Amino acid sequence: MNGSLFDIKECAIHDGPGLRQTVFLKGCPLRCSWCHNPEGLSARPELMVSPNGCTGCGRCREVCPLGGTMVGFGKPPGCTACGLCVTACPQRIRRVAGETVSAETLAARLMENADYYAGTGGGVTFSGGEPLMQADFVLETLRLLGPAVHTALETSGYGDENAFAAFTDAFNLILFDLKSMDDDIHRRYTGVSNRLILKNARRLCRGNTPFIFRIPVIPGVNDTEAHYRAVAELAQGAPSLLRVELLPYHITAGAKYALLQKAYQPGFETDRPIHIDLDIFTRHGIRSCVL
Numbered sequence: 001m002n003g004s005l006f007d008i009k010e011c012a013i014h015d016g017p018g019l020r021q022t023v024f025l026k027g028c029p030l031r032c033s034w035c036h037n038p039e040g041l042s043a044r045p046e047l048m049v050s051p052n053g054c055t056g057c058g059r060c061r062e063v064c065p066l067g068g069t070m071v072g073f074g075k076p077p078g079c080t081a082c083g084l085c086v087t088a089c090p091q092r093i094r095r096v097a098g099e100t101v102s103a104e105t106l107a108a109r110l111m112e113n114a115d116y117y118a119g120t121g122g123g124v125t126f127s128g129g130e131p132l133m134q135a136d137f138v139l140e141t142l143r144l145l146g147p148a149v150h151t152a153l154e155t156s157g158y159g160d161e162n163a164f165a166a167f168t169d170a171f172n173l174i175l176f177d178l179k180s181m182d183d184d185i186h187r188r189y190t191g192v193s194n195r196l197i198l199k200n201a202r203r204l205c206r207g208n209t210p211f212i213f214r215i216p217v218i219p220g221v222n223d224t225e226a227h228y229r230a231v232a233e234l235a236q237g238a239p240s241l242l243r244v245e246l247l248p249y250h251i252t253a254g255a256k257y258a259l260l261q262k263a264y265q266p267g268f269e270t271d272r273p274i275h276i277d278l279d280i281f282t283r284h285g286i287r288s289c290v291l
């Protein structure tokens with residue numbers, strides 16, 4: 001069984017306990033205005049080109065089947081991410097985001113350093129993109145990793161309910177994003193309704209899989225008393241909730257868009273001060289922190 005991923009980050013420190021190997025899967029059904037991994041949005045491989053370091057040697061254009069239409073030394077319209085220019089570029093400023101791997105290959109790669117990560121109290125985290133889009137591949141990889149590897153999932157919660165139920169059974173820890181409890185705001189800034197997300201979130205609250213609610217705190221979008229209170233009311237009394245984590249938006253979120261030759265148009269005031277309130281969670285008997 002094959003899956004598609006765009007990165008494996010080593011020694012990640014914010015993706016679950018201990019040090020972790022975080023697998024970033026391709027493809028996401030959301031289009032969050034603040035997304036900092038735009039290469040994870042499309043399920044297809046994509047060429048990324050750094051705007052810095054090009055000497056103008058022209059080798060990329062020479063090898064590209066579409067080179068005649070290449071704009072500058074970026075990528076031509078209709079680029080297939082074939083990768084020919086990646087190997088041709090002496091400056092190594094081109095790369096393809098998106099690798100197809102089998103579950104066996106991925107599990108074997110992750111197992112190479114599994115003992116080291118286990119020694120730190122860590123393990124493997126699946127992130128993205130949205131792992132629910134490749135649920136069968138993820139579940140098969142987990143099966144091959146076996147119960148000795150601690151596994152965590154980072155998810156938007158937007159996905160098939162049966163797949164999400166299978167994930168809650170299979171993962172040791174779930175990091176679940178809550179972007180907005182208001183459906184209109186959610187649609188406006190992510191492109192999708194939050195109804196399915198909240199359904200899966202309620203399942204999580206009823207179950208016994210350890211989980212953390214994560215709020216990407218976006219200025220002027222969800223840094224409100226109303227949002228924090230709604231999250232606290234949803235989470236209150238959930239037996240397996242570990243804590244709520246607030247992740248303040250950072251202006252560097254847009255850094256990778258230029259590499260994909262896309263414009264970063266966040267649609268909110270990126271430099272507006274962020275309102276943080278942890279007291280609301282304390283009043284509901286919930287542990288919380290800012291990452």
Ligand code: SF4
Nearest residue numbers: 064079081082083085
């Ligand atoms: S990845 Fe292939 S199609 Fe795209 S610019 Fe490079 S050589 Fe051309």
Ligand code: SF4
Nearest residue numbers: 054055057058060089
């Ligand atoms: S091969 Fe690399 S260095 Fe040469 S023109 Fe293309 S992008 Fe620039």
